Amino acid sequence: MIAEEIKLPVKKSETGMVANVLEQFNKAADQINLNPNIRRILNVTNNEVIIHFPVKMDNGDVEIFTGYRVQHNNALGPYKGGLRYHETVDIDAAKALAMWMTWKTSLAGLPYGGAKGGIKINPKLYSQTELERITRRFTYALGDNIGPEHDIPAPDVNTNSQTMAWIADTYMSTKGPSERSTYQHVVTGKPVGSGGIEGRDRSTGYGVFLTIKLWAEQRNITLKRKRFIVQGFGNVGYWASHFMEQEGATLVGVQDAFGSIYKPEGIEVKQLQAYVTTNEGGVQNFPNSNAIEKEDFFGLDCDIIIPAALGNQITGENAHSIKARLIAEGANGPTNVEGEQILLEKGVEIIPDILCNSGGVIGSYFEWLQNRNGELWHMDEVILKLEKTLKGSFKRVYDYSVAENIDMRTAAFCLAIQRIEKAYIQRGIFP
Secondary structure, X not given: OHHHHOOOOOOOOOOHHHHHHHHHHHHHHHHHOOOHHHHHHHOOOOEEEEEEEEXXXXXXXXXXXXXXXXXXXXXXXXXXXXXXXEOOOOHHHHHHHHXXXXXXXXXXXXXXXEEEEEEEOOHHHOOHHHHHHHHHHHHHHHHHHOEOOOEEEEEOOOOOHHHHHHHHHHHHHOOOOOOHHHHHHHOOOOOHHHOOOOOHHHHHHHHHHHHHHHHXXXXXXOOOOOEEEEEOOOHHHHHHHHHHHHOOOEEEEEEOOOOEEEOOOOOOHHHHXXXXXXXXXXXXXXXXXXXXXXHHHHXXXXXXXXXXXXXXXXXXXXXXXXXXXXXXXXXXXXXXXXHHHHHHHHOOEEEOHHHHOOHHHHHHHHHHHHHHHOOOOOHHHHHHHHHHHHHHHHHHHHHHHHHHOOOHHHHHHHHHHHHHHHHHHHHOOOO
């Protein structure tokens, strides 16, 4: 088999996330008998940027930070992907996440490619003014590696609308006065008052909820009184929980970087959110809840698990303990290949990340269009368009998985890769 012969080996130096995404890609590529030349192209990233830049701290000292931006593929349009501020950020993590973004944007039918990046930093160790200077200096250092028609960053782990506002302002300030406003869509996820779009804040979490609801409809079950747990109670975890609760489901467990809590009779989402904002952002010691060990979290008695934190959380070490019927991946790459194989053998279903959390990039696309065309979109039409796009994506993935008798992740990858393959076949390779 030619397809088997040209697989690129995973370097030992690469992280588990890179190995994970490449194995997912190769499995789907085998399934669709992907053109060998296109497999070669998609196995590697187009560009990898590493930037070391100095920033003056509040006390006058200068620190050197390392930032990354990886651009995987732009066959379908400009690169698109988040920027995260976290100690785990490195070139390999950025590579894996950029690849997932390529498949995510392709699956959603968007005119985007995939990119990812960030700064290796623990943002909790810096003041707001220091974070602003770090962000602005990083943006300036990136220079023309980003741009509204080239590579459009967005919020990710530990970044938010304020971060995007600083990036947009810095980038626009490098342009001539008469054209600055035309560069507003250099990033998405901005505050509504600074070019952002209504509903972008909840679009990822809403998408997680909606794909769960669509899955339940296919299984002829209701979400009322279904018990779910969430790993990560940031933007995605909160909004997914909010919409699940509205549908009648019960949140019984939450885990974040500070602790793990369990309350079998149910946790009220708004109460937990209010508590977190006054508890240094953590869920630990939430009133009337039980503290549990970190390693016991995924084994809690529940129907649905929403991992909405970091990658490689569900693995061969803990997958055996999972009692839930469904994993809805709010994070990128939360389930590794070994863990997934165990779950599938147990009959646990997985809504893959490139489908489950794609509401965020779809919302970003709407914001990008709003800025680009000088339009103003309101919450109701944003949610309506988001719902229509996600329903179409879910139906294609579900129907394909049934027709081919394969799991939903492989089905999603197949559809995403086929769209890119078609673009290459139609356009050819320059020169």
